[in-house]
Amino acid sequence: xxxxxxxxxxxxxxxxxxxxxxxxxxxxxxxxxxxxxxxxxxxxxxxxxxxxxxxxxxxxxxxxxxxxxxxxxxxxxxxxxxxxxxxxxxxxxxxxxxxxxxxxxxxxxxxxxxxxxxxxxxxx
Amino acid sequence: xxxxxxxxxxxxxxxxxxxxxxxxxxxxxxxxxxxxxxxxxxxxxxxxxxxxxxxxxxxxxxxxxxxxxxxxxxxxxxxxxxxxxxxxxxxxxxxxxxxxxxxxxxxxxxxxxxxxxxxxxxxxxxxxxxxxx
Numbered sequence: 001x002x003x004x005x006x007x008x009x010x011x012x013x014x015x016x017x018x019x020x021x022x023x024x025x026x027x028x029x030x031x032x033x034x035x036x037x038x039x040x041x042x043x044x045x046x047x048x049x050x051x052x053x054x055x056x057x058x059x060x061x062x063x064x065x066x067x068x069x070x071x072x073x074x075x076x077x078x079x080x081x082x083x084x085x086x087x088x089x090x091x092x093x094x095x096x097x098x099x100x101x102x103x104x105x106x107x108x109x110x111x112x113x114x115x116x117x118x119x120x121x122x123x124x
Numbered sequence: 125x126x127x128x129x130x131x132x133x134x135x136x137x138x139x140x141x142x143x144x145x146x147x148x149x150x151x152x153x154x155x156x157x158x159x160x161x162x163x164x165x166x167x168x169x170x171x172x173x174x175x176x177x178x179x180x181x182x183x184x185x186x187x188x189x190x191x192x193x194x195x196x197x198x199x200x201x202x203x204x205x206x207x208x209x210x211x212x213x214x215x216x217x218x219x220x221x222x223x224x225x226x227x228x229x230x231x232x233x234x235x236x237x238x239x240x241x242x243x244x245x246x247x248x249x250x251x252x253x254x255x256x257x
Contacts, residue, residue: 009241011243012241012242012243014243015158015242015243015244015245015246016154016158016243016244018243018244018245019157019158019161019244023157023158026157027150027153027154027157030149030150030153031150034148034149034150059192059219060147060148062219063146063148063151063190063219063240064148064150064151064154066219066239066240066241067150067151067154067155067240067241068150068154069241071241074241
């Protein structure tokens with residue numbers, strides 16, 4: 001596996017925030033809704049050995065994650081895409097487990113970010 | 125929040141017109157939201173076929189085309205858009221494609237390429253710079 005990247009890319013997220021807080025607040029739930037659907041597709045596809053489906057789904061998740069600044073998920077998605085491109089899915093289930101964990105961590109990180117910026121929250 | 129729903133063109137709208145093509149719904153929404161201030165987004169495509177058809181229909185000032193989409197992606201779309209809407213400035217939106225693929229697309233007529241994961245401001249700057257070339 002490649003070295004672990006930070007969960008969030010603060011530069012990309014700051015770029016989204018520069019358009020106003022509503023933009024990030026609107027995009028985050030869209031991202032997680034879509035990512036949840038993609039993860040639910042990956043499990044059966046890996047079990048059936050459908051490398052092309054795994055490749056395309058991982059590629060899509062990598063793109064949306066990069067766009068939102070979810071760099072940790074983007075990194076594991078990229079690994080899964082590369083594995084699927086090779087046609088050998090023997091490590092794909094393990095990567096999917098990592099992907100699930102990282103997506104949960106990413107959700108927590110965005111929630112912490114939101115809470116820390118809410119009115120009345122302690123100043124950092 | 126308005127994500128990806130575009131206002132009709134106004135008569136005094138001086139923003140360059142833009143077509144966005146990406147098969148990922150989230151990416152389409154995010155790009156539309158980030159670029160709608162600087163560009164008049166005339167069409168959003170979900171596939172290669174849609175991208176080519178909408179480019180021909182709208183003849184936008186610029187087209188932002190994802191490398192990988194159903195129907196062949198940018199490798200299919202770029203030469204067709206260049207042929208059917210020659211005044212459109214085509215910019216490639218890439219993931220981590222190889223140098224060879226990017227060079228192939230630039231040779232086919234793309235003006236520039238940008239990587240997913242850059243900020244909206246950087247993306248807008250790249251598109252604007254490509255239009256000036």
